[in-house]
Amino acid sequence: MDCSVTLKSKLPQVKTTIFTRMSALAAQENALNLSQGFPDFDCPPALSKAVQKAMAEGKNQYAPMAGLMSLREKIARKTQELYGAEYHPETEITITAGATQALFTAITAVIRYGDEALIFEPAYDCYAPAVELAGGVCKFVKLKPSDSYKIDWEAVKKLCSKNTRLIIINSPHNPSGSVLGEEDMKKLEKLVEGTDIVILSDEVYEHIVFDGIRHESICRYPNLARRSFVVSSFGKTYHVTGWKTGYVVAPAELMAEFRKVHQYNVFCVNHPMQAAICDFMDNTAHHLELAAFYQTKRDLFVNLLNGSRFEITPSAGTYFQNLNYTAITEEGDVDFAVRLTREHKIASIPLSVFYRDNADYNRLRFCFAKGDETLKKAAEILCRI
Ligand code: PMP
Numbered sequence: 299m300d301c302s303v304t305l306k307s308k309l310p311q312v313k314t315t316i317f318t319r320m321s322a323l324a325a326q327e328n329a330l331n332l333s334q335g336f337p338d339f340d341c342p343p344a345l346s347k348a349v350q351k352a353m354a355e356g357k358n359q360y361a362p363m364a365g366l367m368s369l370r371e372k373i374a375r376k377t378q379e380l381y382g383a384e385y386h387p388e389t390e391i392t393i394t395a396g397a398t399q400a401l402f403t404a405i406t407a408v409i410r411y412g413d414e415a416l417i418f419e420p421a422y423d424c425y426a427p428a429v430e431l432a433g434g435v436c437k438f439v440k441l442k443p444s445d446s447y448k449i450d451w452e453a454v455k456k457l458c459s460k461n462t463r464l465i466i467i468n469s470p471h472n473p474s475g476s477v478l479g480e481e482d483m484k485k486l487e488k489l490v491e492g493t494d495i496v497i498l499s500d501e502v503y504e505h506i507v508f509d510g511i512r513h514e515s516i517c518r519y520p521n522l523a524r525r526s527f528v529v530s531s532f533g534k535t536y537h538v539t540g541w542k543t544g545y546v547v548a549p550a551e552l553m554a555e556f557r558k559v560h561q562y563n564v565f566c567v568n569h570p571m572q573a574a575i576c577d578f579m580d581n582t583a584h585h586l587e588l589a590a591f592y593q594t595k596r597d598l599f600v601n602l603l604n605g606s607r608f609e610i611t612p613s614a615g616t617y618f619q620n621l622n623y624t625a626i627t628e629e630g631d632v633d634f635a636v637r638l639t640r641e642h643k644i645a646s647i648p649l650s651v652f653y654r655d656n657a658d659y660n661r662l663r664f665c666f667a668k669g670d671e672t673l674k675k676a677a678e679i680l681c682r683i
């Protein structure tokens with residue numbers, strides 16, 4: 299049908315995300331799909347049974363706007379136990395339709411026309427569009443694989459101005475697999491001291507940190523937590539990315555602003571999933587053992603790739619492993635990722651798509667949230683390249 303109105307697009311790029319495109323190409327080419335991040339195994343059976351139970355009990359109508367109180371209470375307990383931070387379930391915790399909605403809502407709640415948001419690149423794809431839709435301006439800080447994606451906080455300080463309203467951090471980090479350390483948090487604390495800068499901390503991989511390293515949640519740092527939204531995703535923790543259920547915690551004043559947007563954006567989040575997750579959360583072993591579960595997969599994948607022509611620095615967190623293909627070809631990473639999918643039947647995500655200027659450091663991201671057989675097949679293919 300012809301559209302009869304002239305539209306002025308609000309976003310600079312309106313295209314299908316790389317995740318969707320690579321997953322579609324993998325399906326079309328019948329390739330192993332290690333591109334878009336999702337597990338190819340199911341959630342714990344007790345969790346899906348709990349959803350069926352919730353539905354059978356008639357929990358099929360609207361949930362409360364901020365989420366089921368019983369679930370918020372469990373999140374409060376968990377956050378206290380893990381990070382020593384007190385969030386009041388009534389006013390400081392909201393259940394969201396995945397981390398994506400939490401991020402979008404937090405950004406639109408604080409960004410006004412002309413406000414600046416600092417974003418570290420490579421960056422997950424949904425931050426910048428939300429800032430720009432809200433009329434804000436993104437300032438990008440480029441992190442490079444040659445520096446192990448370390449943040450130069452002095453350089454960050456120079457980018458801050460009186461208009462800086464928001465700093466978005468993400469640890470464990472998608473797509474690099476790097477994590478922020480205590481030193482980073484202390485430097486961030488110093489940087490924002492005495493300012494009105496809000497921090498948005500994307501911690502969706504909070505339970506996937508390897509080699510005995512501690513997850514440095516913003517919640518551990520009271521001076522930071524007092525000015526932060528902290529976002530998590532049940533999708534990553536419980537192997538249910540398709541449920542799009544997550545949450546955000548923040549001090550009451552920030553959360554009040556968040557809810558002003560949330561209640562007209564989604565109003566509330568699917569009820570039976572909330573009830574089921576609430577039941578299942580008593581099984582603390584699941585999230586406490588998640589890092590070990592994924593570390594075994596990372597190690598399997600990395601060890602099988604020893605002897606390949608890819609250069610590997612094992613991920614410190616997330617379920618993504620980056621591979622440096624400099625020794626193999628001079629092709630750009632998008633071309634190489636497409637060719638690997640078409641000719642070698644394995645799909646990945648090129649890292650250049652996570653930079654606004656498409657900086658290409660010859661890295662591909664592979665998702666290892668897969669069954670061991672899939673990882674073995676993937677490594678076999680990659681070792682032949
Ligand atoms: N942030 C990061 C860093 C992610 O990797 C993802 C999803 N992979 C999200 C946010 C979105 O999470 P959700 O699916 O819960 O919306």
Ligand code: GLN
Binds near residue numbers: 333334335472
């Ligand atoms: N977050 C997932 C990834 O990084 C993808 C989610 C999406 O498709 N938007 O692969």
